[in-house]
Structure formats: C-alpha cells, structure tokens
Amino acid sequence: MPQRNCASRRGRSATKSRRWRAELGVKLFNRERQRLIITEAGRQYLAVVRDALDRLAIGTERLVQRQTSGVLTISTSPDFAAKWLVHRLARFVEAHPGIDLRVSATMHHVDFAREDVDIAVRHGDGNWAGLDVTRLTSEHLFAVCSPKLVTGRHRLSEPSDVLKFPLMHLEDRKDWSRWLEAAGVVGADTSRGPVLNRASMLIDAAVDGQGIALARTALAAWDLINGRLLRPFSLSLRLSKTYWIVCPQATSTLPKIKACRDWLLAEAADDARRLKEIASSPKGVAKLSRPTIAGR
Numbered sequence: 001m002p003q004r005n006c007a008s009r010r011g012r013s014a015t016k017s018r019r020w021r022a023e024l025g026v027k028l029f030n031r032e033r034q035r036l037i038i039t040e041a042g043r044q045y046l047a048v049v050r051d052a053l054d055r056l057a058i059g060t061e062r063l064v065q066r067q068t069s070g071v072l073t074i075s076t077s078p079d080f081a082a083k084w085l086v087h088r089l090a091r092f093v094e095a096h097p098g099i100d101l102r103v104s105a106t107m108h109h110v111d112f113a114r115e116d117v118d119i120a121v122r123h124g125d126g127n128w129a130g131l132d133v134t135r136l137t138s139e140h141l142f143a144v145c146s147p148k149l150v151t152g153r154h155r156l157s158e159p160s161d162v163l164k165f166p167l168m169h170l171e172d173r174k175d176w177s178r179w180l181e182a183a184g185v186v187g188a189d190t191s192r193g194p195v196l197n198r199a200s201m202l203i204d205a206a207v208d209g210q211g212i213a214l215a216r217t218a219l220a221a222w223d224l225i226n227g228r229l230l231r232p233f234s235l236s237l238r239l240s241k242t243y244w245i246v247c248p249q250a251t252s253t254l255p256k257i258k259a260c261r262d263w264l265l266a267e268a269a270d271d272a273r274r275l276k277e278i279a280s281s282p283k284g285v286a287k288l289s290r291p292t293i294a295g296r
Contacts, residue, residue, distance in 0.1 A: 055113055072256050073102040076121040080243065081105040082200040083219040085121075088267055095263060099256050112248045119247040119260055126244045132252035134261060136243040137218045137268050140236035141175060144220050144229045146209040156232040159183035166211030167193040170202050175214045175237075183235050203229070218243055221271040224278060234279065 030037045038046070076085060081103060092101060104110075110117045112131075126133050143162060150156050154165075159180065167176050167190060176190040193211060196202045199219050206213040207228045215229075216239065223229040245261050252258075 070098060071100045072260055073104055073117045074119050075104045075110045075117045078105040079200040079219060080121055083203060087222050092263055096259055119257055122244050122246055124241055128246055131246045132249045134245040136245050136264060139217050139239040139242040141214050141216055141239055142231055142236035143212055143233055144206050144215045144231055145212045146207055147230050149209045159233055160185045162212050163188060168202055168205055168211040168213040169193055169195045170199055171197055179214055225274050
C-alpha cells in the first residue's frame with residue numbers, strides 16, 4: 001500500500017508539472033531518477049509566488065486586527081493634514097472617544113495590504129481600482145489674501161489690481177496666467193513673485209500678508225471661515241481633481257471606518273455651508289460678473 005501511494009503521488013506531481021509547463025510555456029521541473037528537480041525558471045517563479053502568498057497572509061492578518069482594534073489610522077498628504085485635518089482633531093475625539101485616532105501624513109498613496117492604515121484622504125480623480133471611494137469635496141481655485149493686505153490705500157477693485165501686489169505661485173506660474181485670462185486680463189506679466197512647492201506654505205504666506213495666492217477650496221477653507229483670509233474676487237477655476245475618502249472594500253462597512261467617513265463628510269459639508277454664507281455676505285467676497293470656468 002505505501003508503494004502504491006508513493007507511485008500515485010509521483011504520478012500526480014508529474015501530471016501537475018506537465019500542466020504547469022503547458023500553461024506557462026516554461027519548464028519548472030526536471031525529472032531526474034524518479035525525482036522532480038526545480039529549474040532556474042521554477043526558482044524565479046517560486047520567489048514571485050512566495051511573495052504573493054506572504055503579502056496575502058500579511059494582508060489577512062492586518063485585516064483581522066483592524067476589525068477588532070479600536071485604533072484607526074488615517075493617511076493623507078502633509079498639505080491636507082496641516083490645513084484641513086489637524087484643526088478638527090479635538091472635534092473628532094469628542095465625537096468618537098472610543099476610537100484611538102492616528103494620523104499619518106505622507107506624499108505616497110499607501111498600500112493598504114502592507115501598511116497599518118485603515119482609511120485615507122487622497123487628492124486625484126477618484127479612480128483607484130479595488131478600493132471603496134467617496135468624494136469628500138468639490139474643488140475650485142481662487143485668489144486669496146490677508147485682510148490686512150488690502151486695508152487703507154491698498155484696494156482690489158478689479159482683477160488687474162492683483163498685479164500691484166506680490167503674486168505667490170505654487171510649483172509654476174501657469175495658474176495665475178489662467179486666472180487673469182479668465183478675468184479678462186490679457187498679456188499680464190506673472191513672471192515675478194516667489195514659487196513654493198507646498199500648498200500649505202503658500203496659504204500660510206498669504207495669511208501672513210506676504211502677497212496674493214491662488215488657493216484650492218479645501219485647503220483654504222479653515223482660514224477663510226476664521227477670517228484669516230478673504231477672497232477679493234468671486235472668480236474661480238473649477239478643478240477636475242479633488243479630495244476623496246478611500247479604504248479597502250473589505251473593511252468599508254466596519255463601524256470605526258463608517259464613523260470616520262461620516263465625520264469627514266459632515267465636516268466638509270459644514271465647510272461648504274459656511275463658505276457659501278461668507279460668499280453671500282456683503283463683506284464676504286467682492287463680486288465679479290464673470291462665470292466660474294472649468295480648469296485643469
């Protein structure tokens with residue numbers, strides 16, 4: 001009986017080896033003296049398979065841990081963390097005292113299978129296959145400045161007046177050219193002014209009264225609502241990319257994930273309501289009789 005079982009196992013191994021060779025087009029094993037010896041191609045393939053199985057095991061373990069743990073880690077960009085999220089942490093803690101919140105600010109999009117992250121806020125077009133995706137905000141680009149910048153003799157009566165002040169730029173000077181062209185100011189010289197590579201630094205410089213900046217809705221909301229910034233003109237450029245809440249589909253209905261998602265959406269909705277009130281108030285935003293136009 002043991003000999004028949006051994007022969008049966010060898011026969012099944014040989015059958016599997018032939019089937020793998022037929023499907024993959026390469027030989028994974030050589031038969032030598034009734035033994036199967038792995039080939040170099042087989043060793044390379046084994047490394048790939050082993051890595052995939054290790055990732056699956058790690059992802060499964062972390063998934064189980066997240067379901068039972070009260071810790072919730074949210075990943076987002078340094079700009080969003082600094083200008084939107086950190087101001088509101090006390091409200092989240094008050095609303096959800098049973099959740100141990102951790103914030104991870106990073107520029108890369110996290111791999112939920114490999115990293116201890118439960119939910120993320122990403123900037124982009126919302127196309128991330130295999131993830132649960134919810135739009136957080138809609139985004140526009142508009143001019144902002146400190147109220148103290150336009151006091152006394154300094155006035156911003158029409159869009160071309162921004163050229164009397166230092167223009168601050170994010171990464172390049174194209175946005176100001178687009179905004180001025182949309183406002184009907186053609187051929188303006190936007191080649192001057194500092195160029196910064198972080199939106200949060202750009203907004204902080206505007207709050208400090210160092211010039212006029214173009215800011216996105218979500219990142220400027222807190223300073224606009226709290227009177228640290230104002231919009232001198234209502235003209236804005238509609239942006240195709242915005243902020244999204246993302247998490248693995250397998251964990252999207254966990255109570256702590258749902259609680260975080262609902263809280264983020266409620267905060268964003270409150271921002272939108274308050275920004276609308278500011279825009280409609282007499283001192284909120286200077287009126288400019290030009291429509292909002294589509295931007296990149």
